[in-house]
Amino acid sequence: MSSSSAPQGLLSTRGLSLKFGGVVAADAIDFDLMPGERLAVVGQNGAGKTTFINICTGYLQADGGQVFFDGAEVTGQSPRAITRRGVGRSFQLPQVFTEHTVRECLLLAASSVHRRGGGFWRPLAQAVDADEVDATLELLQLHTRAHDLAGALPEGQRKLLDVAMALVLKPKLMIMDEPTSGVSTDEKHGLMAVLMKALDERQVTSIFVEHDIDIVRRYATRLAAWIAGRIAADGAPDEVLRDPVVIKNVIGE
C-alpha cells in the first residue's frame, strides 16, 4: 500500500491491526472520518474502541496498517507530534494537572501553541493569549472554578477540563473517550450539551466513545459499532441501531 495517495478523510486508517497476545484488538480496520462529522463509537468493553483511539493518537504502535490525518500519514508518530498536527484528545479517566488550578491547566495547554517567547523567564500568564484561555473556560462553563485546584473538581467538571485543555490547542479533530462515564445519569445530558455546543462553536470534528444509546441518538451524526476489533456496522445512527448484529452484540437483549 503506498502512502503517496493519502485518503480523503480528516482521519483515515488502512488495514490497522494490533494483537495483544492472542487477543485481536484491531483487525485490519479501514476507516474514514469526514470533516464536520460527529461520530459516536459504541461497543462492549474490550471491543477495541480505546485501542483504536490509542493507535490513532500515537500512544500505541500498530502491528500493521496506516493512519492518516489531514492529508498526511502519521503512522507511528508520537502523541506529541500528532497533537501538534491538530488532534485533541480527552480520556476516560481525565488527565489533568491535579496540583495546578483550572486556569493554570489551560494556560499551560495554551502555551504549547501560542507561546510568545521567553519560555524560561516570562510568567506563564503573560506568555500566552489569556483571552483565548478565558473564552475557553467560559465556553466549557469552568470560569467559576478557574482558581480551584484541578484535583479538587468533581468528576463532571474534571471531564470538562480534560476536554478544555485539548480544545484550547485549536484542534481540527477532538477524540473523546467516554466523556460521560463516571458521571451521574442526571448530569450526563448537561455535560454532553456543554461539550457539543463548544465543539460546534469552534467547528471541531469529533469522535466520542459512548455507552448511553440515548446520548448517541441525540448527539451523533454517525455511529460506528465495534465488535472484537472490527467495525461491525457504520452509518447513520438510526440504521446502525436497527442492525440485528449490533442489537445482539452491542446493545444487548
Added chain:
Amino acid sequence: MASLRLQALVAVLVAAVLGLTLSLPWLKTPVLLALSNGLAVLGVIVLIRAGQVSFGHAMFACLAGYTVAALGRGWHLDALLLIALGTAGAALAGAVIGVFMVRYRGIFFGMLNLAFSMVLFSVLGKFGGVTGGTDGLRFDRPGFGFVVMEREGFETALLVLALALAVLAGWAVQRYFASVNGQALAAIKTNETRLEYLGISAKRVFWGGYVLSATLCGLGGSLFALTQGLVTPDMGYWVRSGEVVFIAILGGAGHALGAFIGAFVFEFVKLYAAALLTGAWQMALGLVLIVMVFVAPTGIFGLMERRLRGQGVRA
C-alpha cells in the same frame, strides 16, 4: 501572594546575615558554607518540583569544586573567573548527563544519579596523579576581582558575593517556577501523559530543569571550594548528596527561600551539636528531621508561608 512581605523578609535576613557576620568574624566560614550548601539545595529543589529526587547531585558541586581547584592551581585565575568556570563546568556536565537522566523517573532516577556520582567519586580517589587522590587538591587563595587580598578581606568579599548570588539565584529560580517551562516542570509531577498530549515534550522540559539544577549545584560547589581552599572526593560522596536532599526537606522544597533557611539551620545545628554532643551530632540532625516530618512536612518555609500570606494556621 504577599510578595511584599516576602521581599521584606529577604531584606531583613540579608541585613541580619551581613550585620552579624561582619561583627562576629568567626561566623564567616559557617555562613559561607551555609550559602554554598543553600545554592546546591536550590538545585535539588528544582528537581523536587518535578517530583524527582536525586541522590547524586553532590557530583555537580564536586565537579565544579575540582574545576576551581585545578584551574586555581594551574593557572592562578581570578576567583570570579574560577566561579564562572566551575559553574559552567557543572552546567556542561549536567547537560550531557541530563540527556540520559530525562528518561528515568522515581527510584530509577534517584539511583542512576547516585551511580554516576559514585563513578566520579571513585575516579577522583583512584587517579591520584591528576586529582590528588583521597587527599584532594589544595590551592592558593586567588585574587578577587583582580585585587590580591589577605585571608580576612578575601573571605568578606566572598561572603558578600555569595550572599548576592544566593539572592539572585533564589529570585531567578522563583521566576523560572512561574514561567512556561517551570509550570510544565511541575506538571511532570502530576501528569506526563497530558503534557505529551498538549504537544509539550516532558523530556525536554525536564532536561532544562536538570541542567538548571546541575548549574546551581556547581555554583554552590565553586563557592565551597574557594571557602575551603581545598577539594576532596568527599565533596561528591553520596552522603553529601543525601545531605542536600535532607536540607531541602528541612527547609521546605516549596520555595527558593526554603533552601537557604534549611542550609542555615543545618549548618548551625551541626556546629552546636558537634560542640555539645561530640561524635553524635548526626543524632541531633536526625531528631530534627524526624520532628520536622511529623510537625511540618512542608519544611520550615512551609510553616512561615502561612504567616507570609497573612492567614492564620489552617486546620
